[in-house]
Amino acid sequence: MASLRNNSLLAARFAALATSLLLAPSLHAQAVNSCLDCHSAQPDRLEVTPEKFSQDIHAQKGLTCVSCHGGDASNYDPDQAMSRKAGWKGKIDRKQIPQLCGSCHSNPAFMRQYNPSLRTDQLDQYHTSMHGKRLAAGDTKVAVCVDCHSVHDIRPPSDPRSPVNPVNVAKTCSRCHSDSALMKPYGIPTDQFANYSTSVHYDAMAVRGDLSAPTCTTCHGNHGALPPGVDKVQNVCSNCHVFQAQMYGKSSHFKAFQDKGLPGCVVCHSNHAIHMPSDAMLGTGPAGVCMKCHASGDRCDKARASILGNLTQLDQSIKDADQSLRLAESAGMEVSEARLSQDQAQDALTKARVTIHTFQPALVDADIQSGMKIAAANLKAGKDAMVERNHRRIGLGLCLLAIAFMLVGLWLYIKKLES
Amino acid sequence: MIASLIRWLDERLHLDELIAPFKHKTVPQHKLSYWYFFGGITLFLFMIQVLTGILLLLYYRPGANEAFESVQYIMTRVQFGWLIRSIHSWSANLMIFTAFVHMFSVVFLKAYRKPRELTWVTGVILLALVMGFGFSGYLLPWNTLAFFATKVGTEIAGQVPIIGKPLMIFLRGGEEVTGATLTRFFGFHVAVLPGIVVVLIAIHLFFVQRQGMSVPPKVEAEWIANPRARREMKFFPNFALRELMAWYVAMGVLAALAALFPWNLGVKADPFISAPAGIKPEWYFLFMFQTLKLIPSKVWIIDGEVLGVLGCSLAGLLWLLLPFLENEKSSRSKAWVTGISIFVLVYVIGMTVYGFLAQ
Numbered sequence: 001m002a003s004l005r006n007n008s009l010l011a012a013r014f015a016a017l018a019t020s021l022l023l024a025p026s027l028h029a030q031a032v033n034s035c036l037d038c039h040s041a042q043p044d045r046l047e048v049t050p051e052k053f054s055q056d057i058h059a060q061k062g063l064t065c066v067s068c069h070g071g072d073a074s075n076y077d078p079d080q081a082m083s084r085k086a087g088w089k090g091k092i093d094r095k096q097i098p099q100l101c102g103s104c105h106s107n108p109a110f111m112r113q114y115n116p117s118l119r120t121d122q123l124d125q126y127h128t129s130m131h132g133k134r135l136a137a138g139d140t141k142v143a144v145c146v147d148c149h150s151v152h153d154i155r156p157p158s159d160p161r162s163p164v165n166p167v168n169v170a171k172t173c174s175r176c177h178s179d180s181a182l183m184k185p186y187g188i189p190t191d192q193f194a195n196y197s198t199s200v201h202y203d204a205m206a207v208r209g210d211l212s213a214p215t216c217t218t219c220h221g222n223h224g225a226l227p228p229g230v231d232k233v234q235n236v237c238s239n240c241h242v243f244q245a246q247m248y249g250k251s252s253h254f255k256a257f258q259d260k261g262l263p264g265c266v267v268c269h270s271n272h273a274i275h276m277p278s279d280a281m282l283g284t285g286p287a288g289v290c291m292k293c294h295a296s297g298d299r300c301d302k303a304r305a306s307i308l309g310n311l312t313q314l315d316q317s318i319k320d321a322d323q324s325l326r327l328a329e330s331a332g333m334e335v336s337e338a339r340l341s342q343d344q345a346q347d348a349l350t351k352a353r354v355t356i357h358t359f360q361p362a363l364v365d366a367d368i369q370s371g372m373k374i375a376a377a378n379l380k381a382g383k384d385a386m387v388e389r390n391h392r393r394i395g396l397g398l399c400l401l402a403i404a405f406m407l408v409g410l411w412l413y414i415k416k417l418e419s
Numbered sequence: 420m421i422a423s424l425i426r427w428l429d430e431r432l433h434l435d436e437l438i439a440p441f442k443h444k445t446v447p448q449h450k451l452s453y454w455y456f457f458g459g460i461t462l463f464l465f466m467i468q469v470l471t472g473i474l475l476l477l478y479y480r481p482g483a484n485e486a487f488e489s490v491q492y493i494m495t496r497v498q499f500g501w502l503i504r505s506i507h508s509w510s511a512n513l514m515i516f517t518a519f520v521h522m523f524s525v526v527f528l529k530a531y532r533k534p535r536e537l538t539w540v541t542g543v544i545l546l547a548l549v550m551g552f553g554f555s556g557y558l559l560p561w562n563t564l565a566f567f568a569t570k571v572g573t574e575i576a577g578q579v580p581i582i583g584k585p586l587m588i589f590l591r592g593g594e595e596v597t598g599a600t601l602t603r604f605f606g607f608h609v610a611v612l613p614g615i616v617v618v619l620i621a622i623h624l625f626f627v628q629r630q631g632m633s634v635p636p637k638v639e640a641e642w643i644a645n646p647r648a649r650r651e652m653k654f655f656p657n658f659a660l661r662e663l664m665a666w667y668v669a670m671g672v673l674a675a676l677a678a679l680f681p682w683n684l685g686v687k688a689d690p691f692i693s694a695p696a697g698i699k700p701e702w703y704f705l706f707m708f709q710t711l712k713l714i715p716s717k718v719w720i721i722d723g724e725v726l727g728v729l730g731c732s733l734a735g736l737l738w739l740l741l742p743f744l745e746n747e748k749s750s751r752s753k754a755w756v757t758g759i760s761i762f763v764l765v766y767v768i769g770m771t772v773y774g775f776l777a778q
Contacts, residue, residue: 399674414657414660
């Protein structure tokens with residue numbers, strides 16, 4: 001008898017499930033959402049319009065207000081719709097937000113239904129971050145999911161309108177990190193965004209639209225404290241600047257900086273305000289960095305001066321060759337082979353500038369000499385072309401003289417013939 | 420020594436009989452006689468083309484992977500290679516220019532009239548073939564401009580109704596402009612076109628020799644009214660020596676252009692890059708290109724480009740048949756033809772200038 005009753009209960013549940021599955025699409029299409037109907041008319045932060053929510057990736061995937069806030073969206077009686085009995089959670093406490101988001105985003109089986117390629121370790125990563133640690137310690141002013149991703153109109157990061165789209169990340173971070181009042185209790189500077197805005201990385205990202213250029217999260221991580229595979233933020237540079245990092249790793253500076261606890265690349269290149277490196281960094285002027293640590297006239301200063309002198313020499317040689325070739329080209333001379341090998345000279349200069357990170361003048365000089373050889377050959381090609389042009393003009397002059405002579409001779413002959 | 424050699428040859432070949440017509444041949448002498456020189460100058464430039472073309476053939480290698488490099492080699496490594504290539508390119512342009520001048524001088528001096536209709540027809544066909552020389556030769560250095568100009572040019576040919584598509588595939592050697600196009604353009608340029616052109620030049624010259632030089636109607640009327648005013652000069656040596664002077668002048672202009680403005684090689688063609696902005700064909704195709712650009716994309720139910728290509732073809736055909744459209748006895752018909760000819764000249768010059776200035 002009991003088993004019969006269990007069976008009929010199972011059958012009833014199955015029938016209900018089947019009916020709901022069959023009717024689900026039509027019900028969804030006609031679904032009422034009392035939350036939005038009321039909240040679209042609410043003032044200030046309580047306002048959530050259907051237009052705004054329709055932009056949200058969650059709404060587009062079929063989730064509703066109830067998915068996060070609980071309650072009964074089909075009921076137009078506010079007391080019943082927002083009753084604890086209906087599971088209404090009310091405004092989510094900031095401290096609970098990562099956990100609430102993580103309830104879905106940390107569930108691989110659930111997330112696979114929507115986006116199989118999306119990572120599901122964000123919450124774990126967040127717990128390792130400074131934001132996560134402070135939140136766990138009770139500091140609710142730190143960033144939680146919605147501070148970066150927005151709320152009720154959360155767009156995927158690939159959407160250019162998303163605050164976590166690579167182009168917008170720096171601006172999003174700066175909303176808090178440039179707020180001196182907010183940052184004051186933590187004792188951290190607020191000039192990062194201002195500095196970053198002057199950097200070569202910002203220029204690549206914001207001006208040239210290169211989405212692979214680094215922004216805040218590239219070095220500092222997004223959900224976690226650091227990007228994967230890096231022990232310290234200062235070592236992130238090697239992820240992109242591989243050769244420079246390899247050479248620096250073998251240099252005398254590497255150990256010296258480590259012993260003194262200096263932050264590697266940052267010592268010379270700064271962190272947020274990383275400007276386009278120039279040979280002037282090796283100089284003794286305002287842009288020079290070597291003499292901030294080294295004494296004038298010491299062994300290292302001599303090496304610096306030697307490297308700088310060689311770099312300047314190669315740079316000038318390439319420019320001279322370039323000018324010579326340009327002159328020849330403007331005279332219509334064919335110097336495309338030399339023009340092509342100018343790229344090789346420029347490559348040698350670039351390579352020398354990378355080799356600087358070994359801080360060994362002999363190695364830098366080897367690159368410089370290979371570039372000098374090519375630049376000298378190209379300069380000669382340009383000059384030879386101009387000499388050749390002059391020969392052509394002399395040849396033309398002689399040819400025109402001969403033609404003029406023939407014309408006069410023919411004319412006189414015709415006159416004689418016809419007289 | 421030379422005289423005895425000529426005598427030796429004459430005994431065997433009877434050269435005197437061959438030369439006899441030239442000895443008696445005369446050329447009308449009037450204030451417009453200088454227009455007669457342009458046909459000869461065009462012939463001279465064609466001979467320069469043949470000579471420099473043969474020299475270029477010694478080093479040129481057709482093929483997408485070799486053509487550009489071989490021309491680069493000619494211009495930088497081969498002794499006087501730059502001069503030969505530059506003369507070939509400038510001479511080609513000058514030849515087309517003088518051919519146009521020659522054609523319009525024939526039109527306005529009414530030299531196409533009976534009995535010279537066939538001379539005109541062969542001349543117009545020769546001009547079209549010379550333009551074909553220009554189109555096929557332009558691709559041979561395999562540089563970016565040449566590549567895209569060929570792409571656009573063959574696309575226009577593809578707009579001809581019914582035969583357009585097969586014609587385009589035939590010209591390209593496939594659906595796209597590739598190394599196969601270069602190889603067949605090379606074939607057209609150095610074998611097919613020269614063969615036809617040499618035969619047609621021979622026929623054209625035969626007609627000219629057979630019928631003599633045309634005298635402009637006004638001069639002819641003056642001479643009929645006053646027979647004592649008629650002036651003629653011997654073809655040989657009087658006219659031939661003057662023609663030789665004209666050839667020397669052409670040679671001087673050609674040498675100056677080649678030495679002062681060596682023909683640019685450009686950048687090697689890359690089929691995977693987009694066409695350079697504002698790409699235009701060579702100047703002698705510009706009036707047709709600009710015409711096609713100005714036609715709206717749809718005219719009634721007909722595709723604009725198709726209409727343009729058909730219009731240009733029809734205009735070309737009518738131009739070819741010009742002598743047959745004019746009624747010798749009707750002054751109204753002659754005035755019409757003169758008016759149309761002036762319009763064509765103004766249109767060609769105007770559209771070419773417009774094409775140069777247009778963005």
